[in-house]
Amino acid sequence: MTNNLIPTLGVVTDIRVDTPDIKTFRVEKIGGGKCFEHEPGQCAMLSIPGVGEAMFSITSSPTVTDHQEFSIKKCGCLTSWLHLMEPGQQITIRGPYGKPFPVDTELKGKDLLFIAGGVGLAPLHSVINYCLAKRENYGKIDVVYGSRSKDDLLTIDEIQNEWMKPENDLSVHLTIDRAQEGWDGHVGFVPNYVTELGFDPNKTVLVCGPPIMIKFVLQALDGLGFKKDQIYTTLELRMKCGIGKCGRCNIGDKYVCKDGPVFRFDQLDELPNEY
């Protein structure tokens, strides 16, 4: 891209309904193929002219060669519009933005523990699929994923039919907030479930979800003996430019769009708590 504020055109080729308020959109270049290459954890600015532009995690793994996916929660002007789209709709896209999870460096060779709540699975989704595609590079992998109800669990088909395949050697621990008919799995909040499961504190943790969940997950992990420099998360602040210039996502001497959105908790300790 020669001008970073100028997007390219993409086309939505497939739409999947995940939950009552989350849909996953497949985006390709006009004529086919990915709009650009990305790394796990990076984001892109999607827009409909006249409606708005906003930042979204790229949920597909970089190892997917012909398209990119975005899991989007309906919550306002642009996201409602996106939810009304039909396949064939053109959108504008620019990116990739932000620093990725260090999948090929700090995370390599480690036992990984993914903890997600609600749409917080979106940024981790790409990392999990990347790790599965390069399974030999990682040790044990655990995923703890929770949401309000069983209908709010994102990509549940993929979780049950793909991730849980024995050859993937991946342990998935699902939970929902309140008991519900037709659900015989675990019931309870994610942080408590993490404590119950009692993970070995030699793991490297990637946690994403609502701020309140993250706060209690941190306490739970601390209780299990995890250190802050073993735990990664992504921050979500209001963004406009995506390239560290409009000032909107500035906290301390960092720009979340450029220096993040992936941070380690020991790094966050050195920044003002304005997120």
Add this chain to the structure above:
Amino acid sequence: MKKISMNALDALFAKIASTMKLYAPIEKAGQADFYEWSAGEKVRLDVLKTVKSAKDVFFPQVEDLIKFRVEGKSIELNEAPKCEDDFVVFGVRGCDARSFELLDRVFLVDPRDEFYAARRKHGIIVTLACGEPEESCFCTNFGIDPANPCGDASAWIVGDELYIEPRTERGAKLFAELEDADAAPVESAKKEISAIAEKLPFANLDFTGLDGEHLMEKFDDPAWERLSKACLGCGTCTFVCPTCQCYDIRDFDTGHGVTRYRCWDSCMYSDFTLMAAENSRHTQLQRYRQRFMHKLVYFPSNNDGLYSCVGCGRCVAKCPQNLNIVKVIKALGGKKA
């Protein structure tokens, strides 16, 4: 050194404007700001501080980025044209001239802002020494010399003459036809200006401890409560500031398509960081602190210790509540963190 009679300036402006755009401090509706010059405009070289700074010329308050046409499911996208021709900004004061170098550190670092970069490439800057620095000025704290500003050429008003010292090839070309002059009157003018600048009330602020480090100590300083108490969140200080760079990107439906434009924004506004679930800076204290922490701690931390302030004093003069960066420097500086 060149010189021209002040009376002949209009003719000089007309000559420059016949080949390229010329911006200068021009009075409109009783207030001077940088506008494009045309015959008959009232140029106010005597006004020390335009209300808005000269940054408008390189980073306009409103600027188009893209034009879209939407038809059915299809989108047509046309990037807005970028500056392609040389232009002149005349009468930029030393503080505003330095602000361009600070904005460069934001807009020209990778990934570069191409709209800004094109203007910087084509802009020829003619600065003007500050005959009489005012009480609110404190540029000398940042190593800016109001008596000897930089740029492609620098000018001094001495009596009825304007003296011009070209400093680059582009500057020299602009004034090649003016008569040569003896530099002595300018040397004595410089001395007079320096004598005034030295005695200004804020000439010697103490920045000890404001070194881009000790970020959290400065952030947690109890003084913020007192400093920010009266702030209205009006954003005046950010809009007049030559180094404030925050912007918004918005779409406007023109009836014939959609124009995406950017416009200045302010970290002092409550909706700047508003999100669905919460606002990461929900009090005016937090927003006030953000503006000044950015200028005095965060920016230096990323830019070799340089402050994002040029001491122009505009926020000192314009804040309706008499709050300003000098009070912040006095409260936070002068002590080891």
